Amino acid sequence: MKVINGIPASGGISIAKIFKIFPKNLELVKVNNCDVDLESERLKDAVLNAKVEILEIVEDVIAKAGEAKAMIFRAHILMLEDPEFIGEVYSLIESENINAEFALDVVSKNLIRIFEGLDSQVFKERAIDVKDVSDRVMKYLTNSIDEGYQFTDDVIIVTNDLTPSESIRMDKKYVRGFILNVGGKTSHAAILARALEIPSVVGTKVAFDEVEDGDLVILDGDEGIVIVNPNEEQIEKYRKLKENKKEDFSEFFNKEAITLDKKKIKIYANIASNEEMNNVLKNGAEGIGLFRTEFIFMGRNTFPSEDEQFSIYKSVLEAMNESTVIIRTLDIGGDKQLPYLKEIPEENPFLGLRAIRLCLNEVGLFKTQLRALLRASAFGNLKIMFPMITVVEEMTEAKKVLEEVKSELIKEGFNLGEIGVGIMIETPSSVMLADKLIKHVDFFSIGTNDLVQYTMAADRMNENVSYLYQPSNPAILMMIKKVIDITHNHNKWTGICGEIASDLEMTPLLIGLGVDELSVISSSVPKLKKRIGNLDSKECQKLSQQALNLSSSNEVIDLLKRF
Known part of the structure; x- marks a missing residue:
């Protein structure tokens, strides 16, 4: 028996035998003096077939996991149109008169080597994407039969890393978990594992070398632990833990989230597309707490028009039937780029021209989105939210543009609805200026993913x-408490839309800190309602006071486990 530690990437417990996936080594031969036109045509056909296949995957992922996860694969389509990737393959075929397979192999390996050599997890993820796309095109060039992996019994996959395509193709009927040598909580494999609800541990560094095919393992995706060849006592312990986690949440679809002492918490849903509305309504979300509009702009080659955007926003507002819909303006930059927007070279994009900074720099783009939003406001209960506000001047400038657009539309004869305006609290400066910023808005929404990253000075990738x-670091908890107290002092409200909003262990702490609204992926809505229904807000307040007096994240986690 041995224990391997890693990063908890997707929650849940699995007990099954190991299936190791070894790297594929395709033997390619360089063929000289080829017919350039023929090889270029072969590459063109392979790329076209790869695009068709990826589009089918996109539809599958949207159905299983939502539009946001599907953007991983939409980015693959853009890579197939990238002159620095596929364009370079065409150039190599022409300049050296070589076969398409060998040219693709050379170009993709060079790109992968460059990305892996850069000191950024974002670029390391791009290396995996290049491999994924290259493998798909190569499959059509070499007429390889790709039947995937066929299983007849439950297995836990162990490998160095998984491409997005490998992750999504795994048969959920038999695949009970992923254990990867590399990766973090926000790697593509981890994101898709959570979406598919497959327990996973990543970043183990050694798992692939320390287990054998057929080894029985316990995978604890909540704690990031892998127990290899456990004894009967351990197996029984984890079987009971797993059984206790099985719950039926259907009765909470249409219930409100109310604590035992009658405190109401609004439970909203995060979405990235109007195509997710069926799941939002099915799971009983009371509103939309975060509509990530950047995904409307991604996976395409031109800006969406005002009318295109208006149609999407209108459909969401109508579907929610007067319930609150919070739509965030374009949040591009950092790890999200648009291929058709001129990219300004930046040493650190996460600290550069992103979100509201980019919108105020590209006012025409910003105004087009605001026009579409304001036109849609006549069809529901719209609140507009600005991302990445760090100083008061950004807030006042954004509202000035909003008022200009509003005046233009009224002059043009459009009917506009009443709207609310809010901002994302994502930086330490916005926390410290919260008492000034609250005077300009109706609500705050704390984006804990970025707030943690910027406060702890740690790249979450x-x-x-x-x-x-x-x-759960006390520094973050103090910030959340400060922001909530300020909004309440002004008779306004604060929501949370980061990952911790759906972390059921954190729920009592967030309620104790005074949060008014939690926004999560739609599948988490009924689970969160049930969790809140079993809590007493006064006990949660006592818990939060204890947590605020602690010194470390580990102490807070231990406190929550004892609660």
Whole structure:
């Protein structure tokens, strides 16, 4: 028996035998003096077939996990149109008169080597994407039969890393977990594992070398632990833990989230597309707490028009039937780029021209989105939210543009509805200026993912500093408490839309800190309602006071486990 520690990436417990996936080594031969036109045509056909296949995957992922997760694969389509990738393959075929397979292999390996050599987890993820796309095109060039992996019994997959395509193709009927040598909580494999509800541990560094095919393992995706060849006592313990986690949440679809002492918490849903509305309504979300509009702009080659955006926003507002819909303006930059927007080279995009900074720099783009939003406001209960506000001047400038657009539309004869305005609290400066910012808005929404990253000075995509990505650190809790208290003092409200909103262990702490609204992926809505229904808000307040007096994230986690 041995224990391997890693990063908890997708919650849940699995007990099954190991299935190791070894790297594929395709033997390619360089063929010289080829017919350039023929090889270029073969590459063109392979790329076209790959695009068709990816589009089918996109539809599948939207159905299983929502539009936001599907953007991983939409980005693959853009890579197939990238002159620095596929364009370079065409150039190599032409300049050296070589076969398409060999040219693709050379170009993709060069790109992968460049991305892996950069000191950023974002670029390391891009290396995995290049491999995924290259493998798909190569499959059509070499006429390889790709039947995937066929299982007849439950297995836990162990490998160095999984491409997005490998992750999504795994048969949920038999695949009970992923154990990966590399990766972090926000790697593509981890994101898709959570979406598919497959327990996973990543960043183990050694698992692939320390287990054998057929070894029985216990995978604890909540704690990031892998127990290899456990004894009967351990197996029984984890079977009971797993059984206790099985719950039926259907009775909470249409219930409100009310604590035992009658405190009401609003439970909203996060979405990235109007195509997710069926799941939102089915799971009983009371509103939309975060509509990530950047995904409307991604996976395409031109800006969406005002009318395109208006149609999408209108459909969401109508579907929610006067319930609150909070739509965030374009949040591009950092790890999200638009291929058709001129990219300004930046050493650190996360600290650069992103979100509201980019919108105020590209006022025409900003105004088009605001026009579409304001036109849609006549069809429901709209609240507009600005992301990444760090100083008061950004807030006043954004509202000035909003008022200009509003005046233009009224002059043009459009009917506009009443709207609310809010901001994302994502930086330490916005926390410290919250008492000034609240005078300009109707509500705050705390984006804990970025707030933790910027406060702890730790890239959440970097597994080397993932130990510092601590949402439960007392420093973060103090910030949340400060922001909530300020809004309440002004008779306004604060929501949370980061990952901790759906962390059921954190729920009593967030209620104790005074949060008014939690926004989560739609599948988490009924689970969160049930969790809140079993809590007493006064006991939660006592818990939060204890947590605020602690010194470390680990102490807070221990406190929550005892609660």
